[in-house]
Amino acid sequence: MLTINSNCENTEKKEKNPIKCNGIQLDHSQSAWFGVDYLVLSFKGSPLLKGQKSLKLDMHQYGNRTYKKMVDVYYSPSTDKPKEKYFIMNFEPKSEIIESDLVQIKLENHLFYTRSMQDLKKEIETITELLGISFHSCSRLDLALDVHGNSHGISTSLKQLNQGTLLFAGRPKEIAFYTKVKKGVVTCNGVGIGKKSAYKYCRIYNKTNEILIGKNSKPYILDAWRSVGFDIESMNILNYDYATNGQKKNFNRDTNNDIWRYEYQLNRAYLAKLKDFTFDNIFDKHFLFSLLEEAKKNHSELKYNTGKSEINKEKDFLMLDFKKIAQRIKAVRGVIERLPRTIKDTxxxxxxxxxxxxxxxxxxxxxxxxxxxxxxxxxxxxxxxxxxxxxxxxxxxxxxxxxxxxxxxxxxxxxxxxxxx
Incomplete structure (x- = not known):
């Protein structure tokens, strides 16, 4: 009988169900971080740009392909602190088929890691009220769940997916593995499931590695990880030196403590299928966690072949146990209610x-x-x-x-x- 996870001992005789060797059940006491990583919101109205003493507005010289005007919006919730950039605002559509009063804002990434979602909600409400615009819809929402990859067997699971030992459930879909070769050895650093242009797209990748090789180390992410109990010091990220030319120096580090990210990119078409979806939902941890769990159904779920002579040889395989992760991050599950199916399969x-x-x-x-x-x-x-x-x-x-x-x-x-x- 085939053992699914190499982190487990050989269970050929003792264990009939390999799934018990996998995922968070290996060590469900490990920390986890959950939140939003990317957010684009649509508003209605004509932005009030003059006389804004509470805001700093930097107008771009040019717009983009869709909007004539772009403005960087700065704000500070406290008078004794300098204003920081909250979002870039696009307005005055170039095309007549787009409603003329549509305003789009893309929030800065650091906001999701440096304050609570409820505080961020209040601040966005204050800023948009000052600008005189009202919420219309959510154009894109990226949800991220960070866990210890070694404890969840993610790296091993990706290898087995590539080898065909593990299988993707559901309909045919596009899969892209992110790999690199070092000293002749191919290492898998992640996988993309589906198309980026689809209404939902999943990424599972080594977030520690991305931070190390990226141009920006994003120290606020490290602070957020530390706040939920990740041992940043043991990951040796802080000892990763920068060269004078901006390139990072190579050094040997233990990758066993690397943090992996499970992320879903959701667009407006997907969010429109949710019943009574509101501005408040976007900043509600319980709603967002349930939304992440809902998004993975029939999309990034895994199965394995038992090899037995039975009618249904394929069994569910848990790379992540959402029930135990919810307990860890104190999130309530199952709060999502979908609209009756109005969108046909076509x-x-x-x-x-x-x-x-x-x-x-x-x-x-x-x-x-x-x-x-x-x-x-x-x-x-x-x-x-x-x-x-x-x-x-x-x-x-x-x-x-x-x-x-x-x-x-x-x-x-x-x-x-x-x-x-």
Missing amino acids: FIGTQRLIKGNLRNYFSYGQKLEFLMPIRQILDSNPILKDWYYSKVSNYIYEFKKDTKINFINENLYNSHFELYC
Whole structure:
């Protein structure tokens, strides 16, 4: 019988279920950090930029592909502390098909590690109230769970996934392993599950290694890890010296204590399927942990083949035991309620149909017969409409590079699109 986890002793005779050798059951007393790592929010209104004594606003010289104006917003909750950057704000959409009063903000990464989510919520509410904008939706939300990789057998599990010993559950999906070669030995540092452009995308990777090889060591992440009980000193990160040219010097370190990150990237289409999703939910630890657990279902779950002569040879394999992790971080599970299924299984197919029609519209001299079906589909499905508005500028940018499309008149497109509003 095949032993699933190399961290366990040979259990060929004693242990009938290899799953008991895996995951957090190896050492469930280990620390864990959970929170948000990336957040983009959409608001409505016309930002009040003048007379803001409580804020510091730095206007960019140029906008981006979607918005004409970009502003760095600085704030301090205390008058005796210097203002720090909270987010970058984009407003005044270039395209007429995007609502003119839509405002998008991307929060700075350090905020999620340097204060509680409830404090951050109050601060964002204060800033957006000063700016005169109101919450509309969440465009992207990345949830991160950091654990000791060795205690959870993550590195070993990734090797077995690559070898086919462990299997991914659910439908066919794209998988990308992150590897490097050192002294001829291939090391797996993580895996990406799904497409980054999909409504959800999973990453499992060595976060300690990423911090060491990155340009920015992000000391606030180390402080957050230390606050939940991770032994940063034993990881030897603090002894990782910087050379004068900005490159980090090589040195030998014990990788057994490396921290691994289990992360889900969720976009607006996925979040729109949640019942009564509100601004408060984004800063609620119990809701977010339940959301992470919900996202992994039929996506990043693992199985193993028992090798027995039974009808169902595949059994669930726990790389992470969410029940015990929830106890560790004091999170309540199961608070997510999803809307009755209104999105059919052909949702992704419909997205492809829309993009194909849009490509044909530009390829054949912007003929209306290709644009009319798109409007009919979007008007009947508000979730698809939100998705379309978030993607159309990227699609047009992509089509402009297509040698088969000679010319794109965006003004004509906007007028055609508005004809069927």
